[in-house]
Amino acid sequence: MAYWIASSPHNHIQDKTSALMRLVIYATIPGIIAQWYFFGWGNLIQIGLATVTALIAEFLVLSLREKNIKEQLFDGSAILTAVLIGISIPALAPWWVSVLGALFAIAIVKQLYGGLGHNPFNPAMAAYVMLLISFPVQMTLWQPPLSLMHHQLDFVNTLSVIFTNFTLDGYSVEQLRTHIDGFTMATPLDTVKTALTMGKTVEEAMTSPVIGEYFSVGWQWINAAFLLGGFVLIYKKAISWVTPASFLASIFVCSFIAFMVSPDTNTSTMFHWFSGATMLGAFFILTDPVSGATSVKGRIVFAALAGFLVFIIRKYGGYPDAVAFAVLLCNMAAPLIDQFTRPRTYGHQ
């Protein structure tokens, strides 16, 4: 007779890390759908490219490290990283951008630091920042929402652009981005920033066609979709509500104060919330447990700092969006934050 010996506790929640990761991946679906709806197939293709690259890279590195390949390859963390990279990269960026990004994220940022659980930086954001710095042109190739484009961009054309830089009809990305009126359309954040540097008021900047009716055409809905996905995660207890709440509150407070001080040069709080990668960052990136702070108090500090940095960089920095930079900076601060937010052990002063 064989007796089965184990250490207590004997029962266990049935959740697993891989299940958690999968849930997070599923939660990005509303956002991806919104992206597809407003920007076409571009991001889906990028996600596919990044995922394949990430899995291959993970496989190679794991076999080099002689780790338990099957278990770790599909623990979901690599795929999640790839998905986040695919979402963040401009839809029409050349194929090698996402391939390079995924490769960098998995092989260097994650595995070189010791694999899952040991990477100090969020792999997706580190890759994004690397790409942004290395290839600023390609990384700002954000097309305008489909509704504003005068060229139809179906799947085959998108694929063609990504791999050859030209549509089947021979249009370049630049041409695709050009408004009927002859100017290049940027992202709303970009647009506002450019307008402000040109001495316009926010009021005037907001008249740009990319802004549209509310905060920004397309982007606001994409953000709303990620917000929805985030709620699902919170509901499922996959992430704690503390981090996104603290992050959003921090952005809100910062932009509100700025807006109160000078409404002409500062965008509204809601513009901050619903443009760029705010919601993606709040629910899917800052909540990455590995590179974040661990205690509840630590997470509040961590996310609040990120929110503050996002605001500062958006307002004063050279790049239009700031979530990736802010996240990396906070990753660096996380160990320190952990150090100072240790809970008081029961029975200790």
Added chain:
Amino acid sequence: METVIERIEQGRFWQFHGGIHPPEMKFLTTNKPIRTVSLPQRLVLPIQQHIGEAGELIVKPGDYVLKGQPLTKTTVPLAVPIHAPTSGTIASIENHIIAHPSGLNEMSVILMPDGEDRWRERHIVENYSQLDKNTLVEKIANAGIAGMGGAGFPTHIKVNTKAKIDFLIINAAECEPYITADDLLMREHAASVIEGIKILDKILEPAFILIGIEDNKPEAIDALNHEIKQFDKIKLCVVPTKYPTGGEKQLIKILTGKEVPSGVLPSSLGIVMQNVGTCHAIAEAVISDTPLIKRVVTVTGQALEKPQNVWALLGTPIEHLLQECQYPQQQKRHIIMGGPMMGFSLPNTQVPVVKTTNCILAPSEKEIPDANQEIECIRCGQCAEVCPAQLLPQELQWHAKAKDSEQLTKLNLFDCIECGACAYVCPSHIPLVHYYRVSKAEIRQQKLLDIKAEKAKQRFEARKARLERDKKAREEKHKKAAEARRARMNSGTEEANKEKSAVAAALARVQAKKAQQSGVQANTTNDDKKSQVADAIARAKAKKAGQSAPNGDAGDDKKQQVAAAIARAKAKKLAAKEQANDDSAEENINAVETKPTSAQDDKKARVAAAVARAKAKKLAAQEQPSDVGTDDTGKSPETISSTAEDAKKARIAAAVAKAKAKKLAANTESDDQRTEGEAEASTKDKDDVMAEAIVEPPQETSTSTQDDKKARIAAAVAKAKAKKLAANTGSDDQRTEGEAEASTKDKAEVTAEAVVEPMQETSTSAQDDKKARIAAAVAKAKAKKQAANADTDVKQVEGEAKASTKDKTNVTAEADVEAAGETSTSAQDDKKARIAAAVAKAKAKKLAEKAQKDNQTS
């Protein structure tokens, strides 16, 4: 405290951090009553079932025991007895596997029930309120009750606290999933539980009694409520269900809002906690005189066909309970003792039920699957969120894997209650608690080693300090002794003055002698008369020496005389050597200061001298073989001075001293290499010895002046000795040196003393013409001899000396041999004496002749 009660009455409680809600699974057993199971084939009773120490066995194999009869007795407070759960025979007492996570074996009593279940005599207590506290505590102790919630701490210790108790908390939370033992007990035996609580109330006299129970036990709550209606003091606190509410620290926090400081017992906060099961056992023990021999055990799990709570006799093998609850035969068995959160899996179903066994869990594969593969921590922080001790399990886990015990201690690893909440929620399925247990064990082990090492170090240092102290004390003692001597000399008392004057006298004598000697030397060869005198003396000496031969010891007058003679002879020898070395004489005198008392009192003086000599001899005897006796020798001067007033002794001593001196001389001669080796070690000592020798001869002369006979004898002896010495010295300088060195410093000093003493005598005699003359004669004789020895004679003398050689240690023996060389007769026999004298004369003549020859040749 009021506010605590107010809050409780309003149903508001505090909260502890974290906690989890694992599936309760209590439905498996809550709806069935507690069943009594059949008697097992045999009972296995580990003699230690609690925290503390095992009791002492009072039964042996083959004994028949009655139900409730104690099997062990307690000799120390932390011990708890065990009792026979039913009547039967002790089959054996052996090591048996016990309920322990690592499947340890422990001494157990194996009891074969006879099926009759016969009780020992019991004394039912109708009204326990008449009993005083101590009796109650004693009853609890004798009933073998140890905490039944899991830890098994002896209950009588816990309730016997001196602290003032504000809250007695009854732990009825039973927060572990599956377990319903306490629940059922409260439902079926609420009255008994409350009785037990009241007994505790009487012992502890708390301000309030709080029963903490989770809200998932409505029937038990009803039952208790019914029982406590009349008692205002008891508050039933129905708290929300959350694991681990039943943890002692957690329940205290929930009910009182206080945190038990780390490393402190709750009683320091005025809180004592007892389990409901324990309360029931206390009531049974006090009221119906039933010791703890059975308990409720939840036998549960979906692998069982009939999970149920049972009354299990302590010692029942788990297998028996599983069979009773219909555990299917299966190849792979997963049996857990305790709950799923904190229990441990059993390696064997022969493990017996013990006092702390509250649950046997036999889960199905589906319920509790095999452990999942552990993957890396993703720092999700969920573990920290649920930790009731507010630790950081993920950080602890890293440091545990890295074996960083310092960090672990800093992160309060030892505050972990091993509740398992962290590991329960960990999505990476890291067996966190297992890591903590291993680390805790390692750290404890390390601490033990550290303590051991520390102790060893302390022992070593203590020893070093002791040796150091001893050394210091010794030095101190020596210094004091030396100072005392000096002080005595300088103190200005009569005695001191005498001492001083004696020293002065000695100095004077030495000078006189020197002068004399030089004079004598000049005359030696051509003064017949003197040589005659010398001859006579030599004869006398020989006779005496003969006497001494058989018996060198003191006490007997004759012997004493002989000894004296020998000593003198020896001294003479030394003196001969010394002539060459006048300078050192003065040094010696200081060392010798002890004897002078006798200077003005002849008799006494003589006695003292004798004593000194005797002692010196003894010392010398000791000294020669080994240096160890240094301390003793160091003391000798003092002793000698004190004895100076005893005449007889003194004489003896003097004799001994002389004898010794002789010996030394002899030794030196006989063994060149040996002596040389020693010699080089201390040249100074050598000087001392020689100085002594110089001083001695005068003394002899002087003694003889006052007492003619004695004086003559002494002179003779002295001459004889001088001859020998001279022979040695002259012929072989190195050899003599060796001799001197042979005596260690102490020895040297002693002998020096002996020498000084004689000097004093000499000085007395200095004023007496006769004496002076004799002395002169002696000196002349010596000078003659010396001269003679200077070369040719050496061999002969050496031969003689060698006869006595090898045994340095035995002074008397040597003396004997020497004496024998001259005469074999005893001193009391006139004839012999005469013969001896003749021999001596002959020798002296020979020597004289040689000396003459030599002189001429040279």
